Amino acid sequence: MPELTQNQIAKLSRVSQATVSRVLRGDPRVNEELRQRVLAVIEKHGYVPDARAQSLRSQRTGILGLVVHRSPRQLARDPFFSTLIAAIIEFAGKAGYHLCVDAARAVQSRRAIYEDLLRTRRVDGLILVEPQTRDERMPRLLEEGFPFVLIGRYEPIDAVYSVDNDNIGAGRMATEYLIRKGHRRIAYISGPRGLFVCEDRHAGYQQALKEAGLCYAPELVIWGDFSEEHGYRTMTRLLSQSAPPTAIVAVDDLVAIGALRAAKERGMSIPQQLAVIGFNDSPFCQYVDPPLSSVAVDIRALAQMATEVLIRQIEEREVPQRRYIVPCHLVERASA
Amino acid sequence: MPELTQNQIAKLSRVSQATVSRVLRGDPRVNEELRQRVLAVIEKHGYVPDARAQSLRSQRTGILGLVVHRSPRQLARDPFFSTLIAAIIEFAGKAGYHLCVDAARAVQSRRAIYEDLLRTRRVDGLILVEPQTRDERMPRLLEEGFPFVLIGRYEPIDAVYSVDNDNIGAGRMATEYLIRKGHRRIAYISGPRGLFVCEDRHAGYQQALKEAGLCYAPELVIWGDFSEEHGYRTMTRLLSQSAPPTAIVAVDDLVAIGALRAAKERGMSIPQQLAVIGFNDSPFCQYVDPPLSSVAVDIRALAQMATEVLIRQIEEREVPQRRYIVPCHLVERASA
DNA sequence: TTGTAAGCGTTATCAC
């Protein structure tokens, strides 16, 4: 079935190509008889418009770009991204947009992707995940006036449209929960220093301690990465301290799993001797032993807000705020 | 920075727009002086071609489509897809293509996606995952001569380009391993009847039994779905049989986890009293207790083959075979 | 060698 053009439909219905276009766009000022003739031909031959031509003409591609800057390998193992991608596809799809996903392996390839996706006008707008504290893309995007939205944070906070978890609230929520359970020595096993998500959860942790009148013990806060290994090693170290913690807030579920493993190896009973809470409510939380309590960040809500904010920009509809915060909630399981 | 067109570059360099195009395309027959003038202007003003116009003109968009027919919700929880998507992005990117991902929620929306992606010419080719035994899209795609590749299987096997795991081999590998470990009563907890992946692994399971001279016991083969719950319930049932199995081949890691849970609840020691093997080597396999042995399907290799086969079709280069099989390997852990 | 001009398939602005 060779694809038909409006021109061919026009010839087949003995009208001008412009009329075919009008019929398709639902222009009211077209004779009912002609309209029917055209519709019949279209129905019979199955016309579908060429998106490329439409894009060129309308300056819109109907495609959103999602750029994450992790290597494909890291991406593959991270349930956050599959959930995010799936949700964005869903919400973009509902609004009539497609999703083009790109991964910026290294810093130097970021520029390439930026050129490839944005300046070539392949996409109508961009969703950027996890910007760096100093992200060289922001000024350029802003300068071009290109529609984009951040999932995460960028300073100054009003410079760009952004959607973020309430990471401070999440850190506080986990810590408060442990305090309510009677814990006094609570450690925070963090990821890298300087990453907003880690710093914010740390801030929330501090707030909760302060509000409960507990003092902040620097030896109970350890910075590292997002790996299971980091959780394991750090837990081992913490347990060798003279006054080891009785509860752990781990910056990520994987880190929490590592901590759990270290504690179990020492025969500690969980959650009696050690309570552990992670973040993200990863799919595997319910399958580990004991099932891991976790602060669930609402990835679907994050995706929905980001997609909506982006599409509103593209369609030049009003966007009420620059920054949106999506609340978290605690999923209680057996580990704490 | 308003985007520049070739026309504007042409004016700035006092040449014709055609010459600018030639310079950009590396056409040899252009005067070195003019070429330098054009290049200087491009360098200075930062020209990037408009992909939409190029698409229209060249009839190529440089975008591959990936269509999975699961709901976004299912997608989100499945590590197979995030790995697959990440790998396709990687390999497509290396060949200069972008990836557009769509999820076909329900059967009725499949047609919509098909129209939206393919007939609108938004993508140059399609990667389809998990076709049904009778998939109405195949005849249409074939009829249109549209480049596409299947991840999975379709009958007759030579009708389409397809890339698949060696599921029969995987089923056999798991079963043989258990037989080598001394097991004689081995159950196969399957997914839905009629799904190629389940049927193939079943076939491999049978082959291994036969080759070892063990007889096939129908009461040890149970069909269901891919859920943890199915694994749990089925395991419970199997354990209540008069001669319960001592080893389990579970069609999916999640199903294996469910089986493991049922056995642990009954206080069985693993792998002594019950050995369990899953499929896919999901990220969580190493975090469950005991760590789950699993037959790893090589998703990256699958993605690589599929992407390459598709791109070769698009670029009208030769594709040596219609069907490609990617081997599996067993990842031994503590559960078997 | 270079420029002119004809498309690619739309949409939108003209006259009629």
Place this chain on the structure above:
DNA sequence: GTGATAACGCTTACAA
């Protein structure tokens, strides 16, 4: 109401 016609930005004969 309807049909020419001019873009949209690019590639590529064809002329010069």
